[in-house]
Amino acid sequence: MSTSENDDDTRPEREEPAAPDAPDATDAPNERPTLGALLRPRLNGGQLLVGLLCLVVGFAVATQVESGRGDAKFATARQDELVGVLDDLAQRSDRLRQDLANLQSTKAQLERDTKGDTALQEARDRAWTYGVLAGTVPVAGPGIELTIVDPQGRVDAGVLLDTLQELRDAGAEVIQVNEVRLIVSSHFTDAGGAVRLDGRALRAPYRFRVIGDPDTLATALDIPGGVTETLRGLGATGVATKYPKLTVSAVREAPGPGPTGSAGGGG
Amino acid sequence: MIAVIGLLAGVVIGFALQPDVPLWLQPYLPIAIVASLDAMFGGLRARLEGVFDEKVFVVSFVSNTIVAALIVFVGDRLGVGSQLTTGVVVVLGIRIFTNLAAIRRRLFRA
Known part of the structure; x- marks a missing residue:
């Protein structure tokens, strides 16, 4: 305490030399303490302890404020x-x-x-x-291609129709003759020595592109009294070639939304 | 001076570290802070009146803080924790205002 008082005496900003910080309350009301006097550092154990307590208070306040920023509500x-x-x-x-x-x-x-x-x-x-x-979509699949070469011009609509029926019996799913797709209502007609399919003229050789089981189709064509034998009797030849993948690309246009009775003809 | 430095250093350390308040301390820390603030203002007032004594300040600081927390603790045990907390805060607030009024009169003569 004495060292701090000596320190106080030497400080220039001190206004009243009568040291007021002694624990003596009698002269206290007579002097006016200034902020400079308040802030004078006085180094001793008690002041350090006070400072330490103030540090604890500040720390606690900061901690509480910081934690209150979270969920102090609860x-x-x-x-x-x-x-x-x-x-x-x-x-x-x-x-x-x-x-x-x-x-x-x-x-x-x-x-x-x-x-x-x-x-x-x-x-x-x-x-x-x-x-x-x-017949409105192109189809690809296994099948055969039957080529009928008719050098004598004796293959008529009836023979072709028989061939078609034989193929259908053998499980043909999609059939195209030359460039014409066969549909349910397709029909062969003889017209002046030429064969017409659905009104379109067919010229020999007639190529049937048939999608179905190739073996079954070929066998069906080769049965005794079948298509191949009939054609041979007419001086024509029918050669069936099996394909693991065959494309029937000819399509028909879908009929418009008109009366649907037109599609009911025989084929 | 040392007290002000300590206070600022404590605030800085608290904001810098941002420690989590332990769960058992959470109900008592705010009231303890209020009590310690009361002690601080009381010490400032005593300092201005020239009757400041470190020993008195330290003892009053610690005892006020502990007693305030104890009152809240007992109130919680009795089921009147919120009311007692309010009461303690009111009393300490009045004391703080009284001390501040005395400090104001000392500093500004008003």
Whole structure:
């Protein structure tokens, strides 16, 4: 204490030499302490302890403020407040659970719509099958190509029709004669020594591109009394070549949405 | 001077470290801070009045802080923690205002 008092005496900014910081309260009301006097450093154990306590206070304040920035709402809340908060949370949870149920039902509906997608796929498959039957789409697959060479011009519509029926019996799925796709309503006609297929003139050699089981088709053509034998009797030749993959590229235009009775003819 | 330096250093350290308040201390730290603030203002007032004594300050600081926290602790055990906390804060607040008024009169003669 004495060293600090000596230190105080030498300080120039001191206004009143009567040292007021002694623990003597009698002269205290007579002098006016200044901020400079307040801020004078006085080094001793007690002051250091005071400073240490102030440091603890500042540290605690900063810590509390910092932690209060987070969730002091719950740290200082009492039981009833916490119960209220919990009730709010429970209600919110219920609402969210309802939302979840709604969303799940929507999801289930969407999944049913996905099954509708598979129905759509089935419809597309069916449409493709119908397209194959109606001759509106090109088809590729295993099959044979039957070439009928008719040097004497004795192959008429009846022979071709027999050939066609034989192929169909043997499981031919798609047939194209020269450049004409055969469909259900296709018909051969004799017109002045030429053969017409659906009104379009066919010229020898007649090439049947047939998609189906190649072995079955070839065998069906070669049976005794079958197509090949008949053609040979007419001076023509029928040669069947098997292909593991054959393309029937001729297509028909789909009939417009008019009266559908026109497609009912015999083929 | 040392006290002001210590206070600032404590604030800086607290914001720099950002320690987590232990769970058992969480209900008592705010009230302890208020009590220590009361002690600090009381010490400042005593310093201005020239009756400041380090021993008195340290003892009052520690005892005020501990007693305030103890009151809250006992109140929590009795189920009147919030009311007692409010009461302690009110009392300490009044003391702080009284001390501040005395300091103001000392410093500004007003």
